[in-house]
Each structure stands twice: as structure tokens, then as C-alpha cells.
Amino acid sequence: MDATAKDRPARQLYAGIEIGRGPQITRPSREKAEEAVRTLIAYAGDDPQREGLRDTPRRVTSAYDEFFAGYSEDPFEVLSRTFDEVAGYDDIVMLRDIELHSHCEHHMIPFIGKAHIAYFPTDRVVGLSKLARVVEVFARRLQTQETMTAQIAETIDRVLKPKGVAVMIEAVHQCMSIRGVRKPDVATITTQFTGIFKEDPAQQARFMQLATERGRS
Numbered sequence: 001m002d003a004t005a006k007d008r009p010a011r012q013l014y015a016g017i018e019i020g021r022g023p024q025i026t027r028p029s030r031e032k033a034e035e036a037v038r039t040l041i042a043y044a045g046d047d048p049q050r051e052g053l054r055d056t057p058r059r060v061t062s063a064y065d066e067f068f069a070g071y072s073e074d075p076f077e078v079l080s081r082t083f084d085e086v087a088g089y090d091d092i093v094m095l096r097d098i099e100l101h102s103h104c105e106h107h108m109i110p111f112i113g114k115a116h117i118a119y120f121p122t123d124r125v126v127g128l129s130k131l132a133r134v135v136e137v138f139a140r141r142l143q144t145q146e147t148m149t150a151q152i153a154e155t156i157d158r159v160l161k162p163k164g165v166a167v168m169i170e171a172v173h174q175c176m177s178i179r180g181v182r183k184p185d186v187a188t189i190t191t192q193f194t195g196i197f198k199e200d201p202a203q204q205a206r207f208m209q210l211a212t213e214r215g216r217s
């Protein structure tokens, strides 16, 4: 089992990928954050003191607390509880269609989609919900889809030390649909494989088939 959070450095870079608790920065006060929202409202062209907008800085700051809660969470801790009673189970475990909401780090605009995760356990398995929680931790940070895909795969790989991990994310980036190039409904698909999913084309193909198979009930 992995060491507890306090024993580890806050930042963990693995093959250049940040998979720990994220950068340690000094956060500004809530008042400062609310003031920044008032500045943006004025920049947009409205009056921050107008009645309908007076509580908006407080609401936006609270929404940020939710959107970016992943900076306060440790993905290693999420996976730290494992079970070894799997009665000889010897095949992949896959979670398909994990809903995902994140924010792109370039525009701070949502991208929304689904993650599919499989791993091939060695002697230990993790609670199924914990894989979805790892997605949540990384999604609730400013992200690129590529980085998040790699972070999820590398974290599971490092903590569970399975025979392999496969992650696929499909998402629609609102920074491409509601602004900029304005192409709605473009699906961005990213994958990351480790271990047998990287080395064995048959296992990779099996994952891809399970992830993309449609028309299931």
C-alpha cells in the first residue's frame, strides 16, 4: 500500500506528468477573488453594483470552489485502500462512460464528456468508485484533455501496479463550440495505455472495442 499523503512531497512528477496534489501556491483571499469577479463583470460592460449582479461574485467564487476542488485532493490517497480477496479473478476490470466535466486551461471554459478506464489487476483490486473519483480529482483542475488522460493512467499505474492500464476520454470542448472556431459537437478523443495494453495489440483492441461498442442496452 502507498504511503500516506503527509509522507509524500506535494508535487509528484512521473515521466514529466504531474500526478500528485498539484502545485503548492499561496491562494488569494475570498475577498480578492470576489473583487476579481467584479472587475470581470465591469470588463464585460455591466455594473457590478446592479442588484441582479451584487451577489454574483460570491456565487462565482463558490462555483470555483466546486469546479476546482481537485487541487485540494490527493489522487494517491483516493486509491490507497485496496482489496486482495478477488477469488482468483484474472482479467480486466473496466468502467465505461464515467461522466466528466472539466475546464480547459487555455480559456477556463468547460469541456464535457466521458472517460473509460480499464486495468488488469495483479493481486489487488480497488473499489470501483475510486477509479471514478480519480477522474473527478483531475477533472476538477484546469486541464488539457491530453494531460488529464495521462495523469489518470499514470496514477492508477503507480498506485495499483497492475499488469496494465487503459484510459480513453471523449469530450466536447466548449471553447471550440461557443467561441473561436465555433464548431459544435466535435469529439476530441484521447487514449493512454500502459503495460499489457501498450504492449499487446489484442488487449488494446479489446479495450477499444469495449469502450466504443455502441447499441448496447
Ligand SMILES: Nc1nc2c(ncn2[C@@H]2O[C@H](COP(=O)(O)OP(=O)(O)OP(=O)(O)O)[C@@H](O)[C@H]2O)c(=O)[nH]1
Pocket (backbone or CB within 6 Å): 104, 105, 106, 143, 144, 145, 146, 173, 175, 176, 179, 180, 181
Ligand atoms: N491540445 C489541446 N488543446 C486544447 C485543449 N483545450 C483547448 N485547446 C486549444 O488550445 C488552443 C489555444 O490556442 P491559442 O491560439 O493560444 O488561443 P486562441 O486564440 O483562443 O485559439 P482559438 O480557440 O483557435 O480561437 C486552441 O486551439 C484550443 O482549441 C486541450 O485539452 N488540448
Ligand SMILES: [Zn+2]
Pocket (backbone or CB within 6 Å): 104, 105, 106, 107, 108, 109, 173, 175, 176
Ligand atoms: Zn479552451
